[in-house]
Amino acid sequence: MENSIPELENILRQLMSLERRKKAKMLVVDDEPDNLDLLYRTFRRDFQVLKAESGIQALEVLATEGEVAVIISDQRMPEMKGTEFLSKTVPQFPDTVRIILTGFTDIEDLVDAINSGQVYKYITKPWDPLELKGVVQRATETYELLKQRTEELRRANAQMALLSTIVQVAQSATKVEESLQPIAIAFGENFAADGCILQLVENNSLNSAQGIYSVDSPSENWLAEDPLVKDAIANKQLQGSVNVPADANLSEVSHYSSSGIQAHIIVPIIYRDRVMAVLSLQWKNPCQLREDEIKLIHLCAQQVALVLTSTKAA
Structure with missing residues (x-):
């Protein structure tokens, strides 16, 4: 798990969109x-x-x-x-x-x-x-x-709410399937995503158990067809694209054009070198991630892995 930290940060940094300073x-x-x-x-x-x-x-x-x-x-x-x-x-x-x-x-x-x-x-x-x-x-x-200062306070409150949700899920969920939806909602809201899917992985393939957050309900789950998901599971590393329409590997994938998603990251949830789930964060505008968000995604991915492990063992 430790060897994936630099790779996680490097890929996330590539997804950070440096917004031109506007007047x-x-x-x-x-x-x-x-x-x-x-x-x-x-x-x-x-x-x-x-x-x-x-x-x-x-x-x-x-x-x-x-x-x-x-x-x-x-x-x-x-x-x-x-x-x-x-x-x-x-x-x-x-x-x-x-x-x-x-x-x-x-x-x-x-x-x-x-x-x-x-x-x-x-x-x-x-x-x-x-x-x-x-x-x-x-x-x-x-x-x-x-x-x-207002934004820092808002971020701190949102991050605390995300971590609090994960902790509450760990304490209350009796089945692993029950933990997916509240975690997906918390991630989607914290990172201002248009869509978020947390889906279990079994034997390196997507399981049917999933949790979905969407700004525009209902949301369709097309992760099984997504090449980024396959790479994330196979390589055990975060995958993503900040500009899907300009990405030659994704521009022909039909679900991106039909859903309007312009930025997509896939975070593998790993415990003891095994991919337990994938977290999909989707935006309909260019993705922007700050340094504190990079650290938060890494921290929360570890916490989610612990939650899924504990609920499976319960």
Whole structure:
């Protein structure tokens, strides 16, 4: 088992899709077209800039476009003040960093907004482009840090839930078949897979016992026809493809085109050098796996092997 660890990590690293860094989204809101255009031109090189001429229109933009890293809003606007608009964005987009452009006469409104956490910074008019760029740069860094911490917490909770499910299955399942479905669901949800199948292997062939998770129910099990599964069982090593349509060995396999799967990894579940099961993780988009996910897959594969062994012996 120990000799398979470097190979597992090497293959998983090949499946890691390095996403090109995209421009962060920014929303600028001002009822004066000239000011709105100036804000757009100031930041268009570094951001994907969205524009709105009122707070109401800005809320509509957010409803369509989703979360943005930074919002810059004028305070004095008809129908809705900037601080009122920004306060409405807090519940749905708590990590977004909000900056307000204002005159000195609006300080009282700003103090309340800043104290309540709705505004990160205010810039007085007329604003200096270099100063505003500096504020936005720091705001973007703050946003990225908040998103990183939020994602780390989400991952930690998801990973804990996955390990907890495996432990619970080990404690409660009286038959090996009973353990397959909850484990498949836990893996599929943790790795945001479109499909996950955990299927037993007997005498180096797939057994009929299986557990299936699918975002789009019902899901068809075509693992018996998949060349990756055969290789994983024969070689006792993880197999996969990050880009199935471009893979000459898989492009002609009919179940990939019919299911829309673009990325697929097969993890052999091994105990004492014997393949007990295979775990199939399937995505309809390019696969992306982080370093912590690599370690988690290895750890959980070992735990699943123990679960299957203990339930078989029960």
